[in-house]
Amino acid sequence: MSMPPSYDDVTLNPDYHELLSGLAAVFDSGKTRDLTWRRKQMLAIEAMMAEREAEIFAALKSDLGKSAMESFTTETSYVSSDAAYNRKNLSRWTRIKRVRTPVIGQPGRSWIQPEPLGVVLVIGAWNYPLQLTLAGMSAAIAAGNCVIIKPSELAPATSAMIAKLIPKYLDPDCVKVVEGAVPETTALLNLKFDHILYTGGGNVARIVMNAAAKHLTPVTLELGGKSPCVVMPDANLEATAKRIAWGKFTNAGQTCIAPDYVLTDADTEALLIPLLARNIEEMFGYDPQKSESYGRMVNIGHFERVSALIESGHTVIGGQLDAGEKYIAPTVLTDVSLSSPIMQEEIFGPLLPFVRANNLEGAIDIIRRHEKPLSAYIFTNDKDAEKKFLEQVSSGSACVNDVMMFMAVHDLPFGGVGSSGMGAYSGQSGFETFSHMKSVMKRRWWPDVAVRYAPYTEKKLKFLRRIR
Ligand code: NAD
Numbered sequence: 313m314s315m316p317p318s319y320d321d322v323t324l325n326p327d328y329h330e331l332l333s334g335l336a337a338v339f340d341s342g343k344t345r346d347l348t349w350r351r352k353q354m355l356a357i358e359a360m361m362a363e364r365e366a367e368i369f370a371a372l373k374s375d376l377g378k379s380a381m382e383s384f385t386t387e388t389s390y391v392s393s394d395a396a397y398n399r400k401n402l403s404r405w406t407r408i409k410r411v412r413t414p415v416i417g418q419p420g421r422s423w424i425q426p427e428p429l430g431v432v433l434v435i436g437a438w439n440y441p442l443q444l445t446l447a448g449m450s451a452a453i454a455a456g457n458c459v460i461i462k463p464s465e466l467a468p469a470t471s472a473m474i475a476k477l478i479p480k481y482l483d484p485d486c487v488k489v490v491e492g493a494v495p496e497t498t499a500l501l502n503l504k505f506d507h508i509l510y511t512g513g514g515n516v517a518r519i520v521m522n523a524a525a526k527h528l529t530p531v532t533l534e535l536g537g538k539s540p541c542v543v544m545p546d547a548n549l550e551a552t553a554k555r556i557a558w559g560k561f562t563n564a565g566q567t568c569i570a571p572d573y574v575l576t577d578a579d580t581e582a583l584l585i586p587l588l589a590r591n592i593e594e595m596f597g598y599d600p601q602k603s604e605s606y607g608r609m610v611n612i613g614h615f616e617r618v619s620a621l622i623e624s625g626h627t628v629i630g631g632q633l634d635a636g637e638k639y640i641a642p643t644v645l646t647d648v649s650l651s652s653p654i655m656q657e658e659i660f661g662p663l664l665p666f667v668r669a670n671n672l673e674g675a676i677d678i679i680r681r682h683e684k685p686l687s688a689y690i691f692t693n694d695k696d697a698e699k700k701f702l703e704q705v706s707s708g709s710a711c712v713n714d715v716m717m718f719m720a721v722h723d724l725p726f727g728g729v730g731s732s733g734m735g736a737y738s739g740q741s742g743f744e745t746f747s748h749m750k751s752v753m754k755r756r757w758w759p760d761v762a763v764r765y766a767p768y769t770e771k772k773l774k775f776l777r778r779i780r
Pocket of ligand 1: 435436437438439440444462463464465466492493494497498511512513514516519533534535536537567568569658660686728733
């Protein structure tokens with residue numbers, strides 16, 4: 313019988329303590345509070361994305377078979393424009409915000425003053441291995457923090473590339489990369505950070521939250537879930553099919569906000585499936601395995617897990633598998649029951665099951681039987697249906713008549729609700745996540761209204777009641 317792994321040696325590794333205390337000392341020096349320094353780091357991120365594009369694309373190709381275009385739109389360009397957005401808005405976000413001071417506090421002034429937290433740990437996931445580590449890092453730096461990044465070991469080429477490039481571009485006194493898997497992450501989690509951003513599955517999120525609780529460290533958890541996609545009969549089905557096919561099969565379905573399953577009625581399903589088939593062929597050709605635009609499963613374990621889910625329904629499009637290449641064809645399944653394995657977990661692969669819902673109420677009922685999703689989608693021209701869906705389905709984000717495109721809007725906070733996560737980042741919400749919004753009040757010395765001081769009298773009480 314093999315022994316369970318012991319992480320004691322890693323836990324006690326003094327390097328991590330030193331790494332953290334070094335960063336804490338730099339933070340205390342005030343270096344990262346300087347707005348010019350922060351802007352310089354944002355510019356460095358933008359430069360890194362532009363100058364190292366070829367290397368980054370090669371790493372993403374090696375880890376996930378990502379095409380250059382996907383690597384650009386969902387990784388480098390995203391990280392770069394996010395950093396540029398932070399840079400351009402920094403003065404506005406860091407400005408103090410005055411609030412009204414009531415009579416009892418007069419003469420005085422009150423304001424909210426953002427301050428950085430300290431040292432932030434960013435634990436990334438493998439599916440967008442660059443974006444999910446660097447966008448979080450960028451928000452944390454913009455808010456004036458030092459950062460340790462732990463990229464996912466399941467995307468080893470990208471992890472190595474991040475470890476190589478970050479010290480070349482960003483201030484090495486303030487930003488560090490720790491590569492590694494469970495032992496290294498466990499060791500890091502033993503330390504006291506000022507905030508932890510974790511992206512990944514819910515089980516590890518519980519481990520992260522437990523570790524953070526020991527130090528009362530706040531956490532932002534970016535998790536996943538089954539993001540439903542409701543298609544109403546009145547929708548523009550041509551556009552619907554194109555957008556769903558794009559959202560589902562980008563990164564071979566390994567996207568946290570991908571439409572997980574379609575909810576529609578029998579007639580709409582019959583119309584939508586040939587349109588999906590046509591769009592899949594237009595995007596990836598007759599044989600998607602030969603397409604430069606189509607990705608691969610990250611590893612054989614995920615290949616096997618997703619392949620097994622095909623049995624949950626009747627394959628009407630795709631279904632081809634090649635374990636040697638970790639290839640799963642863009643696949644559409646019908647006759648999928650709610651009790652089938654594919655409906656019990658987030659698919660996180662290129663399988664699109666159709667589940668029957670005869671009307672909007674039926675669809676909402678099915679969605680509510682699952683945990684709150686990271687994203688929820690509806691395709692319809694009916695304003696009442698849209699309103700009902702947005703009011704009755706709780707999800708991290710929602711999109712009407714498209715999927716995933718809200719990611720392009722910097723000032724929409726990105727995050728989950730319930731089991732799809734807690735907290736958010738992106739744009740101003742990222743700045744606020746990694747800042748403490750400190751409440752400040754400043755009083756004048758005079759006049760000093762005596763009414764609040766003892767001895768407490770009836771007269772004073774009467775006066776206070778009047779000015780409330
Ligand atoms: P993963 O395996 O890359 O794990 C995420 C991170 O957790 C890695 O850095 C890994 O080293 C670390 N980790 C793994 N086991 C650990 C342990 N026992 N202790 C401490 N750290 C540990 O990613 P995953 O979990 O396979 O990610 C897939 C999930 O992430 C899906 O559910 C997906 O929806 C979700 N996701 C969410 C978002 C989002 O922004 N909300 C983005 C991408 C992925």
